[in-house]
Amino acid sequence: MALVVQKYGGTSVGTIEKIRNVAQRVARTYDEGNDVVVIVSAMAGETNKLVDLANAMCEFPNEREYDVLVSTGEQVTIALLSMCLQSMGYKAKSYLGPQIPIKTDSAFSRARILEIGEENIREDLKGGTIVVVAGFQGVDSEGNITTLGRGGSDTSAVAVAAGLKADVCEIYTDVDGVYTTDPRIVSDASKIEKISYEEMLEMASLGAKVLQIRSVEFAKKYDVVIHVRSSFNDNPGTLVMKEDAEMETVLVSGVTYNKDEAKISVMRVPDKPGIAARIFSPLSEANISVDMIIQNVSTQGMTDLTFTVPRTDLKKALKIIEEAAQGIGAAGVTSDDKVAKVSIVGVGMRSHSGVASKMFNALSAEGVNILMISTSEIKISCVIEDKYTELAVRVLHDAFGLGNAS
Template sequence: MALFVQKYGGTSVGSVERIKKVAQHIAEFYRQGHDLVVVVSAMSGVTDQLLKLASQLHPEPSEREIDVLLSTGEQTTIALLSIALHALKIPAVSLTGAQAGIITDGRHTRAKILNISPKKIKELLRLRNVVVVAGFQGQNIEGHITTLGRGGSDLTAIALAAVIHAQCCQIYTDVEGVFTADPRIVPTARKIKEISYDELLEMAASGSKVMQARSVEFAKKFKVPFEVRSSFTNAAGTIVKEEVHTMEKVVVRAVSLEPNQAKVTILGVPDKPGIAAKVFSRIAEAEINVDMIVQNISDHGLTDITFTVHKDWLKKALVALEPIVSEIGAREVRATEGIAKLSVVGIGMRSHSGVAALLFSALAEAGVNVQMISTSEIKIAVIIDEEVGKKAAQVVHDAFKLDQFV
């Protein structure tokens, strides 16, 4: 029989009744003779509730204490799920991230996994226990609790699957798999049977909330195929795997829309070597993730530099740039909110022409103005007004006939 790693998200374990259903599902696998490591998130809403409590006590709580606080959400779930399994006569043992041997760097609230020592997990599996592990968390070399950031439970599951050489890693969530677009935005979106790591990475970077990019990167690096599927149905999900030649037959696999973006433009920048380095070094020091970057053609020795960030980082970016504007001799900084990023993704773009032409024609016919353009080998992304984002996503989805996707 196979060794499974299964991950259940917050909505899957969002109530006692749902925890019971998850326990019954796990019990079925166990009784078939499979070995199981189960990774769980905090119950839906718990993390937000804990953060709200912290904010009522301090406007800027210590990140170390936030990690200690948030880790209790997953620890509650592992205990409850283990108890539910015991009620079904299934031997189960819960482990925190630290007990599972997950060692991270020292960065609180967004730590990176450095190493995993699965000795305890393997010992419990040998004794035919279901091992229930708290996702999203680990321990640094000094013994402090750390958390892995958004989507950290997915990362926990895939990392464990890699180190224990699981035959199958299943990511159970509240959707049936990866779709050609967000069905809440594009009602005609279809489920994708299989997708490459690179395509899902581009989708994650373009606003898809199905999987955290770091999790997919880890899976690609260690060649861990996994399935994204629903915890509420028995329908097959989407297999995420290494690229195979037949995947290139699909030119565009999906459309992604990422709202809540902001645009920052530095006007009148001297067009000299090293200026851009100074600007983005300051942004990097503030630990702000920049997405798209455009620099205009020089005019009389001056140029404009424009980049996008998530709108939640806009204020921090402006603060970081304030002292450097006069330092580099720029004229001013302008910020624009209310924009979104629309992307089309597909490894078939490498070997098929006409993708850009069809994309821009569809947007033009719908009256959607393009503000910025960025491309990669398998993606074209544009910045548009947020208010027309849903309309644009549907139009582009229709143009590439993704509603006929199989």
């Protein structure tokens, strides 16, 4: 008998009929002799409706009240799923964040989980009850409702699995697992059987939207095995787990891309201490996250500084940077919002040389010009003109032999 934590996302519980299907899958897992804890998201579209209400009410909704509002979406789902399980003859009980409790800090709308109370759940499981938990929400030390940010139900599930030392945390979604790249771009993209936490973190942060990044960090910290799979079939999905020897033999696990990028260059910046801070501090204060930063070799005490920001923040960033550039005596600021980032990820590249040059050659062979390069131990990213994005992804996927056919 195992303890199984299952999480179903918004599309999996999007209608009464789909909730019924989820109930059947949960029941089957229970009938196989497992203890089952289910975490659910709001029905697809509901959270957006609630957000629209908030925005219709006022321009800058108070964050505490925003969380009170949007947390109702999951509350509806846990009630419906528990009802359904009970009508099928199973013992089931719903839990809100504060009832577990899922204790968080007080950062409304992006709270972090601090601790999971396991006593209530343990008791219910002992009595043969299926436990149904509202994802995405928690409670702070003052008793205020908090939410964990978009995709937060993934983190709820992993945190509950960690707290209960569950045998597996199954994340059900509308895709079969984690793919070597976006199947909409590369038709023979293949499902990855298992992937390390580190690779998954890189994939997630680079734009593969299967799991919330924080949930992977949490899983890594507490060594929770995540099984990403589809709620619409019984295919095995992708295991996200600790790195093993087998994983290292694979040079590159996946190719990702992000089109939501813009590039800013500050020209002829005086090359002296404190200058970078004067450029990037005001951006961080404005809550704009800077991704890649490249500083060229200095000539005559001057250097050029180039970095990327989310495309949606470009206008705001430019205004800030133009002021800062004047303040430090730079020659000028240029920007480009027609760029994209393509990346290859793999723990195998740590122990293999030549991966970077293989990437650059593959791109140049197709005439794709590389504008910026950034590397980590298990990732290489290139900024390119965004019109080449799909081409670059296909070329790289092929070059590293990731297709089903290969």
